[in-house]
Amino acid sequence: MQTFAYFDSGHEFPEEIVMAAGFTPYKILGDVEAGTGAADEYLHTYFCPFARGALNQALAADDDWAGIGFAHGCDATNRHYDVWRRHLGQPFFWVNTPMKTNPTARVFHRRGLDDFRADLEKAYGVAITPEKLAAAIRQSNRIKEKMRRLAALRATRDITNPEYFEMVRTAVQEPRDRVLEYLGELEREWPARPAFPRALVPVLLTGSDVTFPGWMEVMEEAGLRVVRDDLSLGERYFHAAIPETVEPLKALVEYYALQPQPATRVPSDRRLDYLKTALWESGLNAVVSQNLKFCEPYAIDAPWIVNELKKQGIRIIHLEREYTPTLDHQALTRLETFRQLLE
């Protein structure tokens, strides 16, 4: 099965339409080890390094992908699309996901999904039938359900931060059957793990998406274990199920409103609500908030999120992090200090 790659600043890209067209959806995450060199020819170095890393990967992987899709997200997706399209050879697709989830936005969203479906059909000569879409949704839901169950084990079992990251990375990059198989293996293995290590402090992680394991390792090294989060490479991806009882494209629109919200969406109070609920449900009182350098949506929200959670008596640290494969010593020191405060 051919791979269809997508660049998404949240969890907005409708993977199921791509699956129904007969492709394996592949979320472009860049390769922090490879850096951003080739992309820096086209994008200033003071732009989001993750976005530059993604373009860097695309420039190298050009021929491996049958097509590339973008979902309307942050300034990086919205403004870099044209640059990608100019320098890469594949068919390109733009999905104008809305900024809101109110009734007006839903009508538009539905039209956008319909157009995307029609564009794929035309470009690849395939028929994306309601039955195929429904099957793709069912498959996605099975994946999400397994991920939910596995993620819940973070609070009670010894599941490291990089292992959790790897579970989500696999889910957004590997062929669907392989993902189900892999999650099945984890379902057999993770419950048998030792109990949550007493030496570690459980925290919730929020902010820009963590797209490489290095940052998760830094947190692990600092003695902080992520047991909840609201990241797109995390709970945003599997928190909700896609409704199966309504017409498939309508279901995708509804699903969009059920997800934990990223900072690019309005009203952003829903993002805070999710964090508060997650903290309350899990009995957590510590949060690591971070933004990737140059990531505006999360950096702008940071003072507000930090203040609001502090008002709730939550211990919270906010950091700006680099896009680097090497151990970020400065971040490690700050996280270690934070951990000491929590003990």
Next chain:
Amino acid sequence: MLKFLTQHRDVALSGIKGFKNQPLTPKLFGLMAEYTTKSKIAHANPWRKTGAPTAGFPIEFLLAFDIFPIHPEAYACYAGSAGVTRSAIEQAESMGYSRDLCSYMKTSIGATELGWPCDFGGVPKPDLYTSANMVCDTHVKWMENEARRRHAPYFGLDVPSHVAGSGEEELERDIDYLVAQFSDLVTFLEKHTGKKFSEEKFMRIIAKSQEACRLYDEILQYRRSLPAPQYFEYQRLFMLPVAVMWNLDGCIRYYRKTLEEIRKRFGPISPAASGEREKYRLIWEGITIWYKVDLYYWLAERGARFVYEQYTESFAIRRRQTTTFNETLRQIARELLLLPYTLNLEKRIANFERKIDEYDIDGVVLHANLSCRPAAAAQQDVKAAIQKSRSIPVLILSADMNDPRSYAEGPVRTRFESFIEMMEARRAGKEAAKS
């Protein structure tokens, strides 16, 4: 104001010096003062609400509810022109806003927090906030957060991206979406003003804003003349009345009078030489460097003048006259989707090529604005395309529109010196070819 003058004497004094250094006519200075004075006293009228929009937001909807526009970006530009942004920005950074974030936003938040008046960047508390996302994420995040901080309601307009490769079909779909949102906006404004929307009144306002934009655009067109009647350092202030629309009648009178004077001086618009051509006619893409008007003076001394900017053009987009209400809504939506400032790469390059020809351009400066990533996207491609199709020098200049900490005088001037040398070499080559 008095309190500010006594408490922040240094800021006030350096601000006055900064304003005095601007190329202001008494009339334009008077208009700038009128806007801030009215902003300060707008609350005194209990029948009139105030609203904070961002650049590009269709202000006419606010005006249809008699809402006075409290324009945070405009005040941030005042602070930039006054050259007093640094401590306001540092104040915002001390509140947790990153060094890498937009310096308009930080000037505004910091100056407001410090209690500065709007002439120096502070924002009087509005009754509501509105913004749109077609230009940047910051517009949305900034206004929504400020609305929350100041306990005021917020409305966000979602403008889809008309990316490269999109056609009329997508445009029509996106227009439908915006028109539906205008209806949500009207509901929001009715709720928060307690007034009923009147189509007739809205259409009267639109007719005025179309007239103001038409006049302003004609003045812009005159900049094709050789020499141009106005340059960027003046244009960036001259656009204030149409950008903010706090007094549309006054705006129309002002532009009409200016246009009459220009017409008298230049006759009909003609790109043909009507006087002495500037040595180097330039385009500036991106926001101006507000605190560095001296850079433009320094360039002027060397014969380099900016005669076209997408930035100053984008504030007068209501140029096409419409008659019916529905047609007007669809036209406003179209204008939001095809703003000169946010054109997709294909259209942006085509627009550059057209303007280079129309305005007889010798060189292009692309402001790689450290504060404004969205606007600085794809500049490398723009540069390559223009150099290829028009063979003129293109300079990518790294600076920041409101944060003087990101401006290095020496390197900037050195870069401009080599840029001028390149234009000079091209000019000499052309002249040699002619003779």
